[in-house]
Amino acid sequence: MDQIHLMQVFVAVGEQGSFAAAARQLDLSPAAVTRAISGLETRLGVRLLLRTTRNVRLTEAGCRYLDDSRGILASIAQSRAAVAGMNAAPRGRLAVTAAAPYGRALILPCLVDFLKRYPEVEVSADFLDRSVNLVDERIDVAVQIGELPDSSLTALRVGQVRRVLCAAPEYLARHGVPLHPRDLQRHTIVAAAGISPGLDWKFGGRQPTTVRIKPCLTVSNNDAALDAVLAGLGICRLLCCQIAAELAAGRLQVILADYEEAPAPVHILHHEGRFGSSRVRNFIDLLAASLRAHPYMNQAA
Template identity: 55%
Template sequence: MVLKRKKGKYMDRLDLMTIFVAVAEAESFSGGARRLAMSPPAVTRAISALESRLAVKLLDRTTRYVRVTELGQRYLDDARRIIAEVDEAEDALVGINGTPKGQLTLTAPVLFGKMFVMPVVVEYLQRYPSMDVSALFLDRVVNMMEEGVDVGIRVGELPDSSLKAVRIGQIRRVLCASPQYLAEYGVPNHPHDLQQHRIVAATGVTPSVEWKFWQEQQALSVRLRPRLTVTTNDGAIESALAGFGVTRLMSYQIAHFVESGQLQILLPDFESAPLPIHVLHREGRHKSARVRSFVDLVVERLRQEKALS
């Protein structure tokens, strides 16, 4: 967003709010300036003008960082809400049959995003040339309100929130190993048998060394000592494919390798309940053409994926 100036002053309060939000989120004047395609001095003058107008210190500044003050945090929350409502009001003017345009920010888990979301993003951008997308693929729970995210794909049970959720499928947390490994070390018949096997732990899926299973509707925990611990699911998959050991991953992550016979699922009778997958979005008083069009497309495409059913 490039802000215009008139007679040496910023045109309105919304412009000042937008600049403040950019600086606060970037925790940097230069970072906020880059985000808005403005010069750092212009951003600095805008923040000073806003603080003078409000007679409140919004930001603590040092040579190393910029942080919002306690009052600044309250103003930041209100500013984000106001800007979002203005964006939604403008989107509403496009009309239900209008062409979406503007910026959309989405988030999804890393491997899920690579496998399932990126094809939808490419299709969406090709369908709507006036749209830009920022995709945050992270293996952590993103606070969509605080981080300005429009759409999120979330795996697992959802806490209570004001977000609108559309369920599109489910996945399982599964054990697997290669046929070569199982031919050499045997197939475990009970979770306790895993203590005699080489274990590969993917911290993104199973951060604890105590793995939980279910037996006759009762929880069963097995404490394991991994021979290999990796921070990425890709790393765990590669080690399993190489025949190193037994690992635990999400069913969608290995569906292709199970289908091709490169990996074999173990102990299916001891699996925990499936985990739901939802598409989340912020639903305001006005319907957003850009959000609605992406949600409709991603829900349709993900519901067609066999690995997510």
């Protein structure tokens, strides 16, 4: 007999505690149920059930095999459902989050593309300046830049980004280009709290160093910091991907590239298994491809 069929019969008997009740549930004859259980015990070489005239009880091996069989049958059902739904158009609610500094630059373009492809999905996107709990806040997908804490979430690494010092050419023409991180102490600094929290800025290079800066302006919103730097106020540390358009147009200039810290890793986080919903799977596939193809992702200094 088919092993899956035998498992299904055994689980029905174990849960019902009766051959007759299991037969009714499975629409089989009592004799067919009896043959199935006997065949399973013979195949396994162990007694799974203790039969009396009044009831049926599980042996210790039967209890263990019942738990294992339930898990196997559930996995098979989940796999079948996933395969059956692979060609179905994604629909329903999709909740996405990323930190505000890069949500607009990295995630929003992908969300627009995704919604054009799958108009029956409803997306809720939160670009926040705080960490979130995906399970408690019912978030499906998150993008995080930086090292990951220990977590039960599934993490897919999609690249890395540079944190760069930048300024408007107008500002550098007036005040000069700093040649060493220590020179920053003589310059006007705009601090974006989301990228560089604290006053001690670390730098890499041949001799890693830390410089205590004294910003004239500290903002929690990176777009506001970017606006201030574009206006020629001073120097700021931002994500290279966030200022890609400004760099390409010459409105900003990267400085002290030889002293940058190591690029920060970028991960897509989610808590669904390999048989997750089609909307989550499709969005993660699209997002991963988009991030890996971004011109400022995985870029060397």
